[in-house]
Amino acid sequence: KMFHWPNRQMEMLDTVFFEQTAFQTPVSKCVVRDNSTVAAQWVRMAFHDIATHNIDDGTGGMDSSVFFELDRGENAGLARAFPDFLGFGSRLISLADLIAAGAIVASLECNGPVFPYRAGRVDATGQGGGGAPKPFLNLTDLQESFRRQGFNNAEMIGLTACGHAFGGVTKKDFPDVMQDERQFQFFNNRTTLFDNGIVTQYLEGTTFNPLVVGVNATTNSDIRVFNSDQNATVKGLADPAAFTKTCTDLFTRMLNVVPAGVTLTDVIEPWDYKVGEARISVANNTDKLSMSTTLRLLNPKDNPRRQVKLVWVDTHGRCSQWSGCSALASGSTPITGSTFFQKGFGKTAIQYNFNIKDIDPSTSIGKFWFEIDERDGSRPTEVKNDDGKGYNIAQDDVLFDVTRSTLFTNADGTNFTSQIVIAVKDNLAGKAPINVETVDAYTAPLKYDVHEAKLDTRFKKTAGYTFFSLTPPTFRNAAFDVYYGQVVPQNLKVQHGQVAEALSKVQSLS
Numbered sequence: 001k002m003f004h005w006p007n008r009q010m011e012m013l014d015t016v017f018f019e020q021t022a023f024q025t026p027v028s029k030c031v032v033r034d035n036s037t038v039a040a041q042w043v044r045m046a047f048h049d050i051a052t053h054n055i056d057d058g059t060g061g062m063d064s065s066v067f068f069e070l071d072r073g074e075n076a077g078l079a080r081a082f083p084d085f086l087g088f089g090s091r092l093i094s095l096a097d098l099i100a101a102g103a104i105v106a107s108l109e110c111n112g113p114v115f116p117y118r119a120g121r122v123d124a125t126g127q128g129g130g131g132a133p134k135p136f137l138n139l140t141d142l143q144e145s146f147r148r149q150g151f152n153n154a155e156m157i158g159l160t161a162c163g164h165a166f167g168g169v170t171k172k173d174f175p176d177v178m179q180d181e182r183q184f185q186f187f188n189n190r191t192t193l194f195d196n197g198i199v200t201q202y203l204e205g206t207t208f209n210p211l212v213v214g215v216n217a218t219t220n221s222d223i224r225v226f227n228s229d230q231n232a233t234v235k236g237l238a239d240p241a242a243f244t245k246t247c248t249d250l251f252t253r254m255l256n257v258v259p260a261g262v263t264l265t266d267v268i269e270p271w272d273y274k275v276g277e278a279r280i281s282v283a284n285n286t287d288k289l290s291m292s293t294t295l296r297l298l299n300p301k302d303n304p305r306r307q308v309k310l311v312w313v314d315t316h317g318r319c320s321q322w323s324g325c326s327a328l329a330s331g332s333t334p335i336t337g338s339t340f341f342q343k344g345f346g347k348t349a350i351q352y353n354f355n356i357k358d359i360d361p362s363t364s365i366g367k368f369w370f371e372i373d374e375r376d377g378s379r380p381t382e383v384k385n386d387d388g389k390g391y392n393i394a395q396d397d398v399l400f401d402v403t404r405s406t407l408f409t410n411a412d413g414t415n416f417t418s419q420i421v422i423a424v425k426d427n428l429a430g431k432a433p434i435n436v437e438t439v440d441a442y443t444a445p446l447k448y449d450v451h452e453a454k455l456d457t458r459f460k461k462t463a464g465y466t467f468f469s470l471t472p473p474t475f476r477n478a479a480f481d482v483y484y485g486q487v488v489p490q491n492l493k494v495q496h497g498q499v500a501e502a503l504s505k506v507q508s509l510s
């Protein structure tokens with residue numbers, strides 16, 4: 001599987017999903033929280049977000065509007081999981097994409113199936129209509145609620161059984177449902193891990209599900225749902241394989257219910273070769289450029305003899321460097337971050353790091369590719385873009401200067417302030433403003449701000465570049481976009497940056 005490089009969105013989604021652990025940590029190992037599991041809270045969050053969908057007019061769906069609807073009765077308790085989704089969003093990954101990703105990792109961490117993941121959901125800026133069904137609804141109203149969301153009667157049964165494979169009922173949230181001493185009751189009384197106990201215990205008559213055997217029959221919605229076709233559908237789900245398949249199909253559909261007009265990306269799966277951002281920087285003391293990038297190999301054989309080489313040519317398609325135009329990887333790191341590689345896909349990965357130095361700025365770098373030599377007698381493999389050509393450097397006019405940028409951690413060690421430095425070719429410097437769009441990802445909707453980077457003469461002109469810098473005032477997140485001139489989101493941006501890239505130079509603000 002290849003992708004067309006560069007594609008910052010796909011690259012970022014892959015990173016969050018497969019390489020990082022930060023977003024996935026709270027749900028790890030199906031951990032218990034607030035009596036229930038984090039996984040259950042995340043799965044319910046996803047359902048309650050899509051439940052605003054109206055198939056008749058195409059409005060609502062997975063759009064993170066649930067974050068504006070936390071005060072609604074049917075959403076009681078969901079506020080506890082809201083903070084889990086803060087701090088990760090950007091132009092590349094919406095809050096709604098995170099809610100969908102959350103449901104998938106939740107299932108995986110509870111030993112459930114992996115649902116295919118597409119991204120591209122667009123965040124709402126306010127409440128949606130409709131909403132998740134309430135437990136006191138009669139059967140006709142429950143059916144109408146699911147019809148409006150795009151699901152027929154059998155799908156209503158399947159989706160409810162699959163959803164209620166996770167978690168349970170909290171008295172504090174639904175006192176009408178829990179009219180006894182218990183503060184909390186799991187739907188499945190044998191395991192918090194994913195299985196079809198919700199169905200088999202119901203059929204055997206051993207269930208404690210408060211929506212089946214609650215003393216208040218009015219709120220026993222699960223029994224109304226399960227019994228709506230005389231248990232025909234749930235009997236089919238008593239077979240574990242059928243249950244898993246139904247849950248996979250219905251959750252996949254559910255997560256992809258989006259408002260009309262929203263287009264989702266391809267399914268995100270680990271790429272055979274993942275090429276990172278090619279970061280060109282201006283050297284500190286010489287009139288030269290350097291370039292760093294990475295190559296990730298999927299399922300590599302364990303071979304300590306393997307050599308991975310980056311080969312490049314200048315903007316004229318030649319090698320004018322006396323020392324040659326190739327370099328071996330400066331090091332490699334196994335990717336062990338998320339459970340997706342190993343548990344979800346049964347794969348492993350290694351990332352090779354490259355750092356090319358002493359590039360002449362007048363001819364710069366035009367494109368590059370890789371050669372993998374296992375040194376076992378087989379021919380080296382050439383890794384090029386999906387079109388069989390090299391990886392083209394789009395521009396070197398405006399660069400996020402990783403070398404000169406700095407991240408300062410505050411004395412308490414929590415917040416940070418960053419100084420973002422932008423290198424601009426001398427002939428372009430001062431002709432148009434250098435604008436940097438930052439995101440505050442700790443709020444819904446995500447809040448974007450534009451700041452102009454100002455000429456910074458503390459950095460002396462080098463290699464034909466002039467330096468601009470800014471320290472965003474309320475900058476709590478890691479992602480930003482650099483524009484030469486006017487800011488047109490998703491459009492004319494020149495560079496996408498991550499403050500984390502400057503992390504190696506953390507300094508303390510005492």
Ligand code: HEM
Pocket residue numbers: 036037039040041043044047076077078133134135136142159160162163164166167168169170171173174177221222225
């Ligand atoms: C017939 C429609 C449904 C009704 C009336 C209903 C109602 C409820 C109620 C009252 C709770 C207890 C929440 C709390 O105490 O905080 C609950 C929990 C839950 N529901 Fe549903 N639900 C329905 C369908 C679904 C569906 C389709 C899904 C997902 C696909 C789902 C996922 C969940 C999950 C995961 C929990 C556990 C939350 C936790 O433990 O924190 N529900 N549901």
